[in-house]
Amino acid sequence: MQNKTVQFTDWGLVDYQEAWDRQEKVFAETLAIKHDNRVNDTKNPTPNHLIFTEHPHVYTLGKSGHPEYLLLDEEGLKEKDARFYKINRGGDITYHGPGQIVGYPILDLDNFFTDIHLYLRTLEEAIILTLADYGIQAGRYDGFTGVWLDADNDKARKICAMGVRASRWVTMHGFAFNVNADLNYFGNIIPCGIDDKDVTSMERELGHKLDMGEVKDKLKKHIATLFHMELTD
Numbered sequence: 001m002q003n004k005t006v007q008f009t010d011w012g013l014v015d016y017q018e019a020w021d022r023q024e025k026v027f028a029e030t031l032a033i034k035h036d037n038r039v040n041d042t043k044n045p046t047p048n049h050l051i052f053t054e055h056p057h058v059y060t061l062g063k064s065g066h067p068e069y070l071l072l073d074e075e076g077l078k079e080k081d082a083r084f085y086k087i088n089r090g091g092d093i094t095y096h097g098p099g100q101i102v103g104y105p106i107l108d109l110d111n112f113f114t115d116i117h118l119y120l121r122t123l124e125e126a127i128i129l130t131l132a133d134y135g136i137q138a139g140r141y142d143g144f145t146g147v148w149l150d151a152d153n154d155k156a157r158k159i160c161a162m163g164v165r166a167s168r169w170v171t172m173h174g175f176a177f178n179v180n181a182d183l184n185y186f187g188n189i190i191p192c193g194i195d196d197k198d199v200t201s202m203e204r205e206l207g208h209k210l211d212m213g214e215v216k217d218k219l220k221k222h223i224a225t226l227f228h229m230e231l232t233d
Contacts, residue, residue: 001045003047004230006048008050008232009050011051013055013098014053020087023104026047027172030047031167031168046111048108049106050231051103051104052216055098057098059083059094060084060085061084061087061092061093063090070188082188088165089173091162097181099181099203101219103177108169109166114169123223124146127159127175131147149205160175160176177219180202181203183199202215
C-alpha cells in the first residue's frame with residue numbers, strides 16, 4: 001500500500017555538511033526499511049520527507065562535475081566566506097546561500113510514481129507555479145534541468161537549479177530556488193557548467209525582497225498538490 005503522507009520540516013539556516021549528514025541518515029533509514037521488506041517479505045510503510053533549508057555560502061560539485069568550474073582557490077573561498085564540497089548528487093557545480101530555498105525531498109517514489117524524469121519535471125512544475133503566483137512567467141530550457149525565464153531567447157536566465165540522487169527509488173538532494181539570494185556569488189563559478197546563460201532571482205525580477213516564509217508556503221502547497229501528498233508538519 002502506498003504511503004503518501006509526507007513529513008514537512010524547515011531546518012532554517014544550517015551548515016551544508018550538517019544538512020548533508022542529516023539527509024544521509026534519513027535516506028539510509030528509508031533504504032533499510034525497503035531492504036527489510038524485500039528480504040523478509042514484510043510490508044512496513046516507508047516514510048517520506050520534504051525538507052526546506054537555507055545554507056551559509058557554499059559551492060557544491062556533483063559526482064560528474066568539473067572542478068575547474070569553480071573559479072576560486074582556497075584563499076578566494078576564505079575571502080568570500082564560502083565553503084566547497086564534492087557531493088554525490090547528479091549535475092555540475094552550483095551555489096547555495098542565504099535567501100535561497102533549498103529543498104530536499106527524501107521520498108520513496110514507490111509511494112508516488114517510479115519515474116525519475118517525471119519526478120524532476122514535477123519539481124520544476126511546482127517552482128513554475130510558485131513563480132506564476134507572483135506574476136513571473138517561467139518554464140523549462142530544452143536539454144537542461146531546472147527552471148528558467150525567457151528560455152526561448154537570448155535573455156535566458158536560470159532561477160532554480162536541480163540535482164538529485166536516487167537509490168531503489170528513494171530520493172535525496174533536490175533543488176535550489178533563488179528568492180533573495182546574493183547573485184554575485186554565482187560569478188565565482190560556471191553554474192551547472194553553462195557559461196553563456198545568466199542566473200536570476202525573484203528579488204531581481206520583481207525589484208524587491210520577498211517574504212521567504214510566504215514563498216515557502218506557496219511552494220510546499222504546489223509540491224503537495226502535484227505529488228498528491230498529505231503533508232504533515
